[in-house]
Amino acid sequence: MTPLSLKWRLTIPVALALAVAMVVISALAYANFCELVLSQTDRSLISVGKAIQTIMDDPTLVTDRPNHVKLVLAASADQPREENSPEDAGEQQLTACVWLGNRAKNTIEIGSQPIIGALSDKIRGMAEPPQGQIMSFDMWTSHGRFRVVWLSVVLKDGPGNIAIAQSTEDLYGELHELLWGIIVTALIVVIAMIVMSSMLIVVGLRPIRQTADKLAGITAGNLAQFDWHSLSVPAELQPFVKTVGEMLNRLDATMRQQKIFIADAAHELRTPIAIAKSTLQVALASEHSAEEYRKSLQEATEDMRRLEHLAEELLVLARLDEGADLMQVNNVDLAHLLADLAESYQTQIANAGGRLVCELAPSVVRGDVARLRRLFSNLLDNALRHGPAGGEIRISLRKRESKIEVSVHDEGGNISPVNLPHLFERFYRADNSRSHSTGGAGLGLAIANTIVVQHGGDIRIESNPASGTSVCVVLPSILEKSA
Amino acid sequence: MRILIVEDEVRLARNIAEFLRKPGGYAVDIANDGEDGLHMAMTNPYDLIILDLMLPKVDGWTILREIRSKGIQTAVLVLTARDTTDDLVRGLNEGGDDYLTKPFELAELAARCKALIRRCHGRAETIIRIGPLEINTSSHQVRSSGEPVPLHAMEYRLLEYLAMRCGQVVSKTDIMEHLYDFESEKFSNVVEVYISSLRRKLDQDGQHKPIQTMRGAGYILKDLPS
Numbered sequence: 001m002t003p004l005s006l007k008w009r010l011t012i013p014v015a016l017a018l019a020v021a022m023v024v025i026s027a028l029a030y031a032n033f034c035e036l037v038l039s040q041t042d043r044s045l046i047s048v049g050k051a052i053q054t055i056m057d058d059p060t061l062v063t064d065r066p067n068h069v070k071l072v073l074a075a076s077a078d079q080p081r082e083e084n085s086p087e088d089a090g091e092q093q094l095t096a097c098v099w100l101g102n103r104a105k106n107t108i109e110i111g112s113q114p115i116i117g118a119l120s121d122k123i124r125g126m127a128e129p130p131q132g133q134i135m136s137f138d139m140w141t142s143h144g145r146f147r148v149v150w151l152s153v154v155l156k157d158g159p160g161n162i163a164i165a166q167s168t169e170d171l172y173g174e175l176h177e178l179l180w181g182i183i184v185t186a187l188i189v190v191i192a193m194i195v196m197s198s199m200l201i202v203v204g205l206r207p208i209r210q211t212a213d214k215l216a217g218i219t220a221g222n223l224a225q226f227d228w229h230s231l232s233v234p235a236e237l238q239p240f241v242k243t244v245g246e247m248l249n250r251l252d253a254t255m256r257q258q259k260i261f262i263a264d265a266a267h268e269l270r271t272p273i274a275i276a277k278s279t280l281q282v283a284l285a286s287e288h289s290a291e292e293y294r295k296s297l298q299e300a301t302e303d304m305r306r307l308e309h310l311a312e313e314l315l316v317l318a319r320l321d322e323g324a325d326l327m328q329v330n331n332v333d334l335a336h337l338l339a340d341l342a343e344s345y346q347t348q349i350a351n352a353g354g355r356l357v358c359e360l361a362p363s364v365v366r367g368d369v370a371r372l373r374r375l376f377s378n379l380l381d382n383a384l385r386h387g388p389a390g391g392e393i394r395i396s397l398r399k400r401e402s403k404i405e406v407s408v409h410d411e412g413g414n415i416s417p418v419n420l421p422h423l424f425e426r427f428y429r430a431d432n433s434r435s436h437s438t439g440g441a442g443l444g445l446a447i448a449n450t451i452v453v454q455h456g457g458d459i460r461i462e463s464n465p466a467s468g469t470s471v472c473v474v475l476p477s478i479l480e481k482s483a
Numbered sequence: 484m485r486i487l488i489v490e491d492e493v494r495l496a497r498n499i500a501e502f503l504r505k506p507g508g509y510a511v512d513i514a515n516d517g518e519d520g521l522h523m524a525m526t527n528p529y530d531l532i533i534l535d536l537m538l539p540k541v542d543g544w545t546i547l548r549e550i551r552s553k554g555i556q557t558a559v560l561v562l563t564a565r566d567t568t569d570d571l572v573r574g575l576n577e578g579g580d581d582y583l584t585k586p587f588e589l590a591e592l593a594a595r596c597k598a599l600i601r602r603c604h605g606r607a608e609t610i611i612r613i614g615p616l617e618i619n620t621s622s623h624q625v626r627s628s629g630e631p632v633p634l635h636a637m638e639y640r641l642l643e644y645l646a647m648r649c650g651q652v653v654s655k656t657d658i659m660e661h662l663y664d665f666e667s668e669k670f671s672n673v674v675e676v677y678i679s680s681l682r683r684k685l686d687q688d689g690q691h692k693p694i695q696t697m698r699g700a701g702y703i704l705k706d707l708p709s
Contacts, residue, residue: 208627270564278502
């Protein structure tokens with residue numbers, strides 16, 4: 001099932017909330033209004049009642065009370081409306097029952113007969129209000145709904161009752177019209193709200209669409225062309241666009257690095273091939289002596305060796321780049337590893353007329369034996385290559401607080417300070433050591449650096465003509481890990 | 484014709500030089516870094532520069548820019564081991580005339596050198612015809628009125644040089660500078676020796692006198708009626 005669109009997800013709850021609010025407000029307003037209208041009706045009926053009371057109390061009117069009451073009622077009744085039928089007109093008039101003492105006698109009844117009957121029935125079934133009190137209630141008759149006010153009064157002739165009824169059919173008709181008006185208005189408001197909010201959401205989402213359009217044009221080749229600064233997106237979307245922009249920039253940097261690496265690798269691979277090829281082609285181009293042919297073949301073999309070494313280093317680097325997940329991490333006795341490595345280099349160094357000195361404090365680290373071995377053999381290769389012939393190479397392993405420090409020192413000190421920061425970059429070769437007679441494609445230290453980083457360590461190089469060159473590797477000690 | 488190779492791979496440079504110096508070929512100088520290369524390109528009249536882009540000290544692009552800004556029109560063949568289009572486009576934009584990606588065939592390099600030098604002298608065809616003379620610059624065969632003329636390597640180089648500048652006076656110094664690289668042993672009268680042997684071989688009956696001496700100025704190969 002496809003998830004509900006954002007438009008509806010936002011519109012439906014808002015519309016529901018608005019509808020509920022409208023219902024509550026309308027109901028309250030309607031109820032209040034009804035009450036207000038009824039209390040007004042009551043008040044006017046009470047004043048009619050008071051007028052009747054005055055008539056009843058007036059000794060001069062004793063003989064003609066019913067007529068006077070009738071006049072009062074007629075004067076107080078609402079004017080019949082034009083559209084009302086004559087039959088209705090009767091109902092507009094007030095109906096009154098006035099009696100002194102006993103209900104059965106001394107009763108003045110004015111109004112249309114069925115209503116008087118209904119009123120009498122109603123009153124008969126009810127308890128009289130306490131003396132001097134007023135009671136008001138609704139009454140349903142075959143002629144519709146009436147409002148009745150019942151006054152219990154004290155007249156000169158004794159206690160009396162005045163009940164006046166007025167039809168409220170028209171009143172309620174108007175109130176119903178009002179109610180319908182409120183309902184229709186509320187419906188219109190809710191519908192208008194739904195239409196407007198869905199339109200606003202479309203407008204509000206437009207920046208996302210624009211961003212998407214911009215992103216659609218982004219390919220691997222133009223990652224950095226997504227200029228998120230230039231997009232005018234609302235504040236709420238800024239973090240999203242910024243994250244995407246930054247992610248693309250990071251990707252771009254990685255891609256660019258990869259491109260440079262591939263171009264460099266191409267250069268490094270093609271150069272020895274070009275040399276070997278040219279050597280062989282020159283040899284084949286014309287007749288040469290056996291000695292010259294041998295020389296050409298030797299040179300070509302040397303080029304092949306260089307290529308082989310480079311291929312090996314590229315493979316190592318590719319495998320290292322596959323990630324630290326493939327590391328086989330164990331406790332490694334570093335002193336043992338270095339002593340073992342030193343032994344395998346001993347003959348080679350001795351043949352070159354040099355010396356290898358080891359100062360190894362027993363230490364254990366967490367790491368991948370094969371990678372650590374590769375790391376230190378790369379450093380020894382470098383020392384052998386760049387140190388002076390017959391010089392001393394010193395490997396020292398020390399514990400320093402929670403760290404283990406291994407340094408490989410040779411007596412060559414000709415690395416210029418300009419080159420020092422770049423030595424761990426892939427394919428970087430200081431100009432003065434560029435000639436391939438010293439071998440190496442500039443990957444040895446890059447590999448060493450990758451391995452050290454994978455082991456959570458740090459590598460640095462110091463070089464000066466007086467003391468020589470030291471490469472220093474700092475690895476976290478195992479104690480730190482177990483602590 | 485004299486070529487400068489600017490290439491930091493010593494053996495590659497040496498191999499190219501050896502291949503191009505073959506009998507009938509070119510005088511070739513080598514610079515192993517950008518600084519030397521730039522200096523040599525500025526101070527010697529080369530017919531072609533073979534330029535590696537990745538060089539120590541001064542890179543190939545800088546060399547190109549420098550020599551072009553000094554108005555040196557020498558054809559430049561760019562060598563590169565990087566084959567990304569960016570590198571190539573940049574090499575050509577800075578004033579390179581052609582490029583080759585390493586590794587390459589030496590024969591192809593030689594053919595491109597020849598074509599570039601020819602084009603530099605405004606000639607599209609491989610055979611130069613001057614009157615009864617016919618010089619095939621790719622096979623190094625020379626014919627006079629249809630008859631093959633056997634020439635020594637240096638004689639051929641001299642004739643080709645004069646033929647490329649047919650109708651112009653070339654001084655002895657020009658000839659020396661274009662025919663000899665730094666490694667050649669130079670004798671001041673060697674030009675006269677080759678000129679006279681060329682005259683003898685090209686004009687056995689003494690009718691055309693194709694190469695004339697302009698006293699105090701040098702020599703000229705005149706465009707003869709065929």
